[in-house]
Amino acid sequence: MKRKIALAALVLLLLFAAGCWNRVELEQRAIVAGFGADQSGEEGKIEITVQVIKPGEIRAGPAARGGSPKAVVVYNSTGYTFFDTLRNLTMLLGKKLFVSEAKIMVVGEELAREDIGKVTDFYDRDHELSTLNFLLIAQGEAREILETEVGTEKIWAYGIADMVKAMKAHGKAPATKVQDFLDAVESKTTAPVAAAVQVVRKEKEEGEGEEKAGKEKAVLPKDLKLSGAAVFRKYQLAGWLDEKETRGLLWVTGKIKSGIIVAPAPGSEDKLVAFEIIRASARIRPEMAGGNLTVTVEVKEEGNLGEVQPDTVDITRPGVLKELEERKRAAIEDEIIAAVIKAQELNADIFGFGEAVRRKYPREWKQLEDRWDEIFPALEVNMAVEAKIRRTGKITKTAEPKP
């Protein structure tokens, strides 16, 4: 009997023991979808922008588009550090921020130039934040990026994360996670890169005059565009890569999944052909001959002919395919060369050539690593690009007007 009473008491206890003492209901949470970090106007402070999800507005469904309440709210605040500012935001929201669902971190150009390390350590150290978040550098202010509506996604920051993932389709921006960035920082020679994001106006500002600024400017339709890459030296932004240079970089690091290569069509120089990249792989092969270091970039690419501007190519003619492959190869090489030149200009080893040398020549590397800053800008980079065309689409010939 005693046992039964004890058991009953225990079972009763369960009723009260359900749940955690520090639980927070969903409506009570301020779920952060994305962060932005900027240099603050105030001396020594940083400004953090957060995009907070309003859980109630999510389920409204696609029909609610246009005029419907927005599913996110953007707040910002300043503080001396990232962590400090996050807690300061609580003064605006009345809730503690829930950061585990965040997907992106946008850093403004100014702060990136000064020291991006001001925000990355907290990412690494905190138990809720994930270093799997994408890192983007804003050409301008991060705050503006987060305040811009992304039409395809109710939660805008997630839309930006989708944009980063979609780089697979074009290869013109890197998909850098916070942890990839930190790994590159830790390498003695590799320069970190991150995707660049910018605001593009849908229409030109009329008259460009300042009198039109103010209210009008705020409602001007604008979009976000992910394009190119920011190059760092350790924790400082050193420069930007444009789309072509970025793709050159991604060719070398083997990150190209797909994309379109445009090349002049054989025959007539004002017409173009476009190829789709189906698969690509890359290897960096350092060679040391008589104390002279060279690096060979091997790229193997395979793809299809995707588009031909009329009146140019007859692919059924023998030799034409070879010619096209050659043009594609040249186009790829061109991109890589552009990236190498830019990287050497910035003296930033974005490709990880140094690490490749270290892996292959660990003994010699000890002498090289301290002088890498002098070696890299003058490094001889050779290219061995192999480009294949496998298929040519479902027609053999462009439709031609009969004479």
Place this chain on the structure above:
Amino acid sequence: MLEDGRISNRQAVFLIVSTILPTSIIYIPAIIYQEAAQDSWMSVLLVTAYGVIVGAIIAGLGLRFPDRTIVQYGELAVGRLLGKVVGLLYAVYFLYINTYIVREFAEFTTTAFLPETPLVVFSVGIVLAAAYAVRCGLEVLARANEIILPVVLVLILLLVALISPEMHIRNFTPVLEQGILPVLQGSYRPVAFLFTETIVMVMLIPYLSRSRQARGTIIRGILIVGLFQLIIVVAAIAVLGVRTARLEFPFLTIARQISIAEVIERVEPFVMLIWVVGGFMEVGVFYYCCVLAAAQWLNLKEYKALVLPTGVLLTVLSIVLWENVLELTRQISEILLPIAMAMHVGLPLLLLTAACLRGKGGGAR
């Protein structure tokens, strides 16, 4: 007899694995990597070899007195007074090393999952659970472990399998970049107190159903531990690379990296599960050894009276001994390490030599 239970040799192998593995997979990859970098896996091989040798010494000693624990045969080996000292040393040592384990358990849980919950909650929780198991006796402990350990091992393999798409072979090169020295350094620190934790067998050999095969049992246990440690370290190098050195808990980070088609994600609670049930067994085994040793040393008829006081002592010590987590990690390498070396290797070797010279024991041959 204080303990009437008998455990099979297989259960003993499992107990050994449970004693060493949980702490080592959570804390050790980073510690090794800080020294040996991409050659850490070699360090693990060295550690395992060393663990096997020490295990053989411990077994050699135990097998000279197959019916007695170290507290009982200490007197036979080195005389009454010294033997008593040896017995006391081990009883205290099992308590001491256990305070580290309890604290590590609590620190991991607070740092990685519940930063606002007071440390004492986790200390009390795990010690209470272990206390119950210890009161139930060795057989219960061993049988519980027979259920728990396979779950732990399968989960480890599962997590490593899930992360395999993220592995990069190039992280292993260059091999022996800084020569062999870092590999040796990398194997020194974890070796000293983890892979020689088979020392618990000095208390358990008499309760094996086939105690004559204790040597094989210990070595098998160590080899399993070594194999899993190798898997974890290889995964850490291949997935995390240089980041391993910076992280407090690389295995947890590995689990956090898992993302299969964005469907299988956020599996880190499994690491928590491994650590909680594994840590429970680990604490339980040392707890049991401590209580049993103390009871034998005091010539008690029952060890159960000691369970609660020991538990209270264990909990309190685990909280008051260290101010913060950095002090804990520093003391592990500066204080626990030399002590563990002495208790795991030095003392057993001394006792073995003494017993041989005095011609005591000899049940093995």
